[in-house]
Amino acid sequence: MNDGFIVDVLVIGAGISGLICATELQKSGLQVVLLDKGRNAGGRLSTREMQGARVDHGAQFFTVRDSRFKIYVDQWIDSGVIREWFRHADWDTNATGYPRYCGVDGMNSIAKYLASTLEVCQSEEVQTLSLRGGCWFASTKNGNEFVAKKLVITTPLPQALALMETTNLNWAGDLLSRLKQVRYEKGLAALVLLDQPSLVPVPGALKFSSGPLVWIADNQMKGISPDVTALTLHASAQFATEHWDSSDAVRGQLMLNAAEQFIQGSVVDLRCHRWGFTLPLNPWPQTYLSIEPLGLALAGDAFGGSRIEGAALSGLGAARIIQGSF
Numbered sequence: 149m150n151d152g153f154i155v156d157v158l159v160i161g162a163g164i165s166g167l168i169c170a171t172e173l174q175k176s177g178l179q180v181v182l183l184d185k186g187r188n189a190g191g192r193l194s195t196r197e198m199q200g201a202r203v204d205h206g207a208q209f210f211t212v213r214d215s216r217f218k219i220y221v222d223q224w225i226d227s228g229v230i231r232e233w234f235r236h237a238d239w240d241t242n243a244t245g246y247p248r249y250c251g252v253d254g255m256n257s258i259a260k261y262l263a264s265t266l267e268v269c270q271s272e273e274v275q276t277l278s279l280r281g282g283c284w285f286a287s288t289k290n291g292n293e294f295v296a297k298k299l300v301i302t303t304p305l306p307q308a309l310a311l312m313e314t315t316n317l318n319w320a321g322d323l324l325s326r327l328k329q330v331r332y333e334k335g336l337a338a339l340v341l342l343d344q345p346s347l348v349p350v351p352g353a354l355k356f357s358s359g360p361l362v363w364i365a366d367n368q369m370k371g372i373s374p375d376v377t378a379l380t381l382h383a384s385a386q387f388a389t390e391h392w393d394s395s396d397a398v399r400g401q402l403m404l405n406a407a408e409q410f411i412q413g414s415v416v417d418l419r420c421h422r423w424g425f426t427l428p429l430n431p432w433p434q435t436y437l438s439i440e441p442l443g444l445a446l447a448g449d450a451f452g453g454s455r456i457e458g459a460a461l462s463g464l465g466a467a468r469i470i471q472g473s474f
């Protein structure tokens with residue numbers, strides 16, 4: 149907590165965009181504090197431990213095309229944080245293409261690695277923001293208050309807009325109605341532990357273009373759950389919307405049924421997770437949004453283009469603009 153102490157930049161959200169943004173700001177000598185409502189950093193880079201199994205239940209892998217992001221990726225490979233999982237240019241033809249990278253101990257390894265050199269305050273859910281005397285004040289559910297000269301918000305955009313509403317500022321002018329139109333898909337994940345190896349083919353991942361599921365991954369074949377067979381099933385956005393309020397028993401069983409041909413033996417455990425935000429359907433056309441007179445930037449995958457690389461580039465862009473304002 150930095151009660152009474154003014155840091156240079158507060159970054160709300162310690163997903164990949166916030167972590168990269170904070171890393172860049174810190175490299176340039178600025179004092180940065182990240183606030184995140186979760187128990188661990190990473191946001192949608194999420195890995196769960198279940199009865200000896202390790203399961204990636206959010207993002208599954210990522211690709212790299214941009215040289216600015218590649219600098220990070222090369223460092224993660226050299227440090228043993230990530231490795232190539234597989235490469236497909238085309239799921240239908242299996243043609244060789246871009247590497248798909250995953251965290252060595254799950255996708256959350258990337259967040260852990262980045263957070264290890266940053267000041268991240270976990271379990272700090274920001275509830276209100278205000279701009280007073282040229283400084284940003286963030287009050288959290290725990291009753292703490294954080295103060296900074298500049299603010300970067302990297303939560304999914306609808307959550308960022310809800311936070312900005314608490315300022316009572318006319319901060320975005322004509323842009324506000326367009327920002328409110330950015331929408332995300334919903335998602336459902338089912339995490340399934342089995343007492344026998346699965347029948348998912350090598351490399352341990354399958355993508356579907358119809359039916360209740362869009363994705364099945366075998367985390368044991370992926371290499372992150374050596375001792376226990378653990379599947380990740382991701383539902384289609386349509387199924388997730390239809391079954392948003394169903395019980396876990398109902399939606400979990402339906403997802404299990406859809407994966408039946410890849411399962412042998414018995415199900416040892418089945419848990420479901422609802423994702424309120426998976427991918428933005430209509431991302432904002434710019435990489436970040438900067439309101440310079442207020443010392444404010446908004447970043448995240450709503451700006452960078454709907455995937456890990458896009459979110460990271462959005463964080464980089466926001467860091468550049470904030471650095472330039474000091």
Ligand SMILES: Cc1cc2nc3c(=O)[nH]c(=O)nc-3n(C[C@H](O)[C@H](O)[C@H](O)COP(=O)(O)OP(=O)(O)OC[C@H]3O[C@@H](n4cnc5c(N)ncnc54)[C@H](O)[C@@H]3O)c2cc1C
Pocket residue numbers: 160161162163164165166183184185186189190191192193205206207208209210211272273274275302303304307311335337382423425426427447448449450454455456457459
């Ligand atoms: C099921 C699923 C599968 C996916 N698969 C892939 C994939 O295979 N490849 C890929 O490239 N991308 C994938 N994605 C998308 C990818 O995960 C995201 O694009 C990326 O991780 C977004 O990062 P971010 O930093 O913008 O947001 P987030 O990771 O959502 O981070 C935002 C952070 O803000 C925090 N937060 C929110 N509100 C507050 C508050 N009020 N106070 C404090 N903290 C707050 C949250 O706790 C969170 O940690 C997937 C996403 C999901 C959900």
